[in-house]
Amino acid sequence: MPVQLNHTIVHARDREETASFLTDLLGLPTAPVFGPFRVVELANGVSLDVMRATDAVRPQHYAFLVSEEEFDQIWARIKERGLTFWADPGHQQEGRINTNDGGRGLYWSDPNGHNLEIITRPYGSGG
Template sequence: MSVELNHTIVPARDRDATADFLVDVLGLEPAPVYGPFRVVTLANGVSLDVVQAGDDVPGQHYAFLVSEEEFDRIRGRIEERGLTYWADPYHQEPGRINTNDGGRGLYWSDPDGHNLEIITVPYGGG
């Protein structure tokens, strides 16, 4: 049996606002409630299970592999919402994208300070 990531928990100060933000910016289906979670499901079946965590939310990093077309749509939604994005994970190059590994990538933050990333080519090349 191969090992695959099935889900991960995303802590949030406001579970619903964070789940809605992810669904909106990434262009995903609405996130249903399952127990204490709002379940944001990605195309490969992995889910981000957003849970209410109170005020002290440690920042995490979540990277999403997307097609070239999805990259353009997501970047457009980021820009339409007036969100700042960066070419690098340390947020030193605002308003730029990177071309690492022959693809395109960018980083932005969610309402809880999680460092989100979209890339069109996996690290190490396609």
């Protein structure tokens, strides 16, 4: 079997808030509890296992490949909530989206400072 990512742990100050934030914005099912985790299940079998941090949260980057329709839905939810978003990972192009590789992408932050990203085309896939 080829190597595949199965899950990663997302540290959060508030496990419930972070899991709800992710599932609500990304349009995913409610994250079930598994031990100390809220398991945010993605369509490709990978899960984000949200766990309460015992120390300060070190921000990470999480990127999600979505369809054009999903992009529109997620972007609408970001705007409805009044969340700041950027076209770039350095957060210099506020209120804009990018069109890298002929797709669309944007970044926003979760309540812990994690840098979240949605893209409609994988990096390097453009002509």
